[in-house]
Amino acid sequence: MGRQNLKKVGKVKEEESMKMFPCVFGLNNSSGNSTKRSKPKLIYLLLFSLVSSCLVFAPHLFYFPYPSALFLIDTSIKEIEDRVSQNITEPPKPSNNEDSFLCDRTGYRSDICFMKGDIRTHSSSSSIFLYTSNDLTDHVLQEKIKPYTRKWETSIMETINELKLVKLFGDKQRSCQVTHEVPAVLFSTGGYTGNLYHEFNDGLIPLYITSKRFNKKVVFVISEYHKWWEMKYGDVLSQLSDYPLIDFSKDKRTHCFKEAIVGLRIHGELTVDPSLMQDGKTSINDFRNLLERTYKPRINRLEIEEEHRLQAKAAKRRKTQRPKLALFSRTGSRAITNEDLMVKLAQRIGFQVEVLRPDRTTELARIYKVLNSSSVMVGVHGAAMTHFLFMKPRSVFIQIIPLGTDWAAETYYGEPAKKLGLDYVGYKILPRESSLSDKYDKNDPVLRDPNSITRKGWQFTKGIYLNNQQVRLDLRRFKKILVDAYAKSISCC
Numbered sequence: 001m002g003r004q005n006l007k008k009v010g011k012v013k014e015e016e017s018m019k020m021f022p023c024v025f026g027l028n029n030s031s032g033n034s035t036k037r038s039k040p041k042l043i044y045l046l047l048f049s050l051v052s053s054c055l056v057f058a059p060h061l062f063y064f065p066y067p068s069a070l071f072l073i074d075t076s077i078k079e080i081e082d083r084v085s086q087n088i089t090e091p092p093k094p095s096n097n098e099d100s101f102l103c104d105r106t107g108y109r110s111d112i113c114f115m116k117g118d119i120r121t122h123s124s125s126s127s128i129f130l131y132t133s134n135d136l137t138d139h140v141l142q143e144k145i146k147p148y149t150r151k152w153e154t155s156i157m158e159t160i161n162e163l164k165l166v167k168l169f170g171d172k173q174r175s176c177q178v179t180h181e182v183p184a185v186l187f188s189t190g191g192y193t194g195n196l197y198h199e200f201n202d203g204l205i206p207l208y209i210t211s212k213r214f215n216k217k218v219v220f221v222i223s224e225y226h227k228w229w230e231m232k233y234g235d236v237l238s239q240l241s242d243y244p245l246i247d248f249s250k251d252k253r254t255h256c257f258k259e260a261i262v263g264l265r266i267h268g269e270l271t272v273d274p275s276l277m278q279d280g281k282t283s284i285n286d287f288r289n290l291l292e293r294t295y296k297p298r299i300n301r302l303e304i305e306e307e308h309r310l311q312a313k314a315a316k317r318r319k320t321q322r323p324k325l326a327l328f329s330r331t332g333s334r335a336i337t338n339e340d341l342m343v344k345l346a347q348r349i350g351f352q353v354e355v356l357r358p359d360r361t362t363e364l365a366r367i368y369k370v371l372n373s374s375s376v377m378v379g380v381h382g383a384a385m386t387h388f389l390f391m392k393p394r395s396v397f398i399q400i401i402p403l404g405t406d407w408a409a410e411t412y413y414g415e416p417a418k419k420l421g422l423d424y425v426g427y428k429i430l431p432r433e434s435s436l437s438d439k440y441d442k443n444d445p446v447l448r449d450p451n452s453i454t455r456k457g458w459q460f461t462k463g464i465y466l467n468n469q470q471v472r473l474d475l476r477r478f479k480k481i482l483v484d485a486y487a488k489s490i491s492c493c
């Protein structure tokens with residue numbers, strides 16, 4: 001895979017690893033088949049050139065995580081965004097001093113463009129026009145953008161539709177067929193959409209970050225729309241927008257807006273960085289609260305149904321008794337071959353065990369219901385670990401880490417889980433707990449030094465460690481982890 005590393009702003013480690021883990025493979029690997037006046041702009045340009053020149057002359061100064069490196073630029077963009085989002089209820093001004101059009105391409109993971117003024121869509125040419133009566137000399141006339149958050153990954157970006165944002169002077173050739181009073185946020189649900197990790201990491205969380213300030217008064221316009229995606233996340237989306245979605249390529253009508261954001265902001269792996277939010281305080285816990293609001297009504301209905309089935313009393317007794325352990329079960333690669341014994345062990349320790357085998361069609365509210373009432377979640381590293389977002393803060397998340405997956409396991413799930421406030425335990429398996437020890441000699445670097453193999457490139461990581469490794473837990477070793485988790489569960493919640 002020819003992936004290009006945009007070395008502008010980035011932590012060395014991050015770049016390296018992104019090369020090795022371009023995407024996190026799922027349960028079934030089903031993924032990716034698939035002017036506002038000139039002042040702020042000037043400030044922005046100045047800052048940008050300042051930072052760029054720093055980067056040229058002193059790249060070593062920037063070997064810290066990119067969100068902080070971007071902070072300077074982000075503040076000025078934030079200022080512009082603040083202005084852009086003001087007065088959204090006012091009708092468009094006849095005098096066109098008010099239009100603005102700018103793109104922030106400084107992000108490592110995404111580009112984002114802001115438009116304000118007389119905006120009209122033209123889906124058959126994949127364009128969005130901004131009509132202006134200003135003199136256009138000295139202005140950018142056209143920008144191209146792919147509204148997807150994996151900018152550094154050339155191969156997947158090639159599959160994303162490119163949109164043209166065009167500033168035009170003069171006659172408005174298209175009359176509005178649908179006029180919107182609220183802003184648009186346009187993004188793609190193509191790429192790796194289909195894999196749970198990517199759906200949250202590249203899609204829903206960035207969408208939350210980008211659109212939260214509109215307080216649901218926003219229309220989502222979707223490029224590479226999928227019906228199944230809307231079905232799966234409709235209830236989450238209705239917490240973010242009061243308006244129906246627009247399928248950009250299918251809906252050929254001219255939609256008119258006064259403001260639009262094209263592309264999404266993203267802060268990092270499965271997280272929301274409060275210091276980069278407009279209000280300076282929104283965090284990943286607020287995203288989790290949104291999930292809570294999303295699934296509450298549905299879960300209440302499910303509970304009523306259940307109570308009809310079971311005796312209400314018996315149900316209550318069950319619920320209050322033992323702490324619950326939710327186990328994500330996999331088949332094929334990264335399955336636990338002695339899972340049954342592990343379940344029995346957990347039961348003997350005192351857990352009520354619930355085994356989950358979600359697929360693409362499993363209703364998320366049902367999974368949320370199980371996890372929100374569990375004290376412990378256990379699973380082998382993979383996209384299903386994204387479900388840690390459904391666990392209550394302070395509960396325990398045990399990630400079983402097969403050989404050769406340390407970095408990805410910690411970066412994609414371990415670190416983000418800690419940010420949510422979970423008690424995270426990474427259980428690194430020993431070579432003898434890996435099925436690879438049946439295939440390779442015990443002195444083979446595959447077993448003895450996985451880093452030396454994964455350093456060679458993504459295809460090695462994938463071919464050896466992700467797609468061809470199963471886990472046979474040493475139950476005596478794993479028992480300690482479970483007993484600890486049990487003690488935490490009964491003392492805490």
Ligand SMILES: *[C@@H]1O[C@H](CO)[C@@H](O)[C@H](O)[C@H]1NC(C)=O
Binds near residue numbers: 292295369372373392
């Ligand atoms: C999740 O758990 C908390 C605490 O037990 C509870 O108050 C809340 O109602 C649960 N949420 C849902 C959606 O069931």
Ligand SMILES: CC(=O)N[C@H]1CO[C@H](CO)[C@@H](O)[C@@H]1O
Binds near residue numbers: 086087
């Ligand atoms: C920036 C801007 O145009 N602000 C205006 C928003 O609307 C209020 C009231 O309608 C005006 O007072 C502000 O000047």
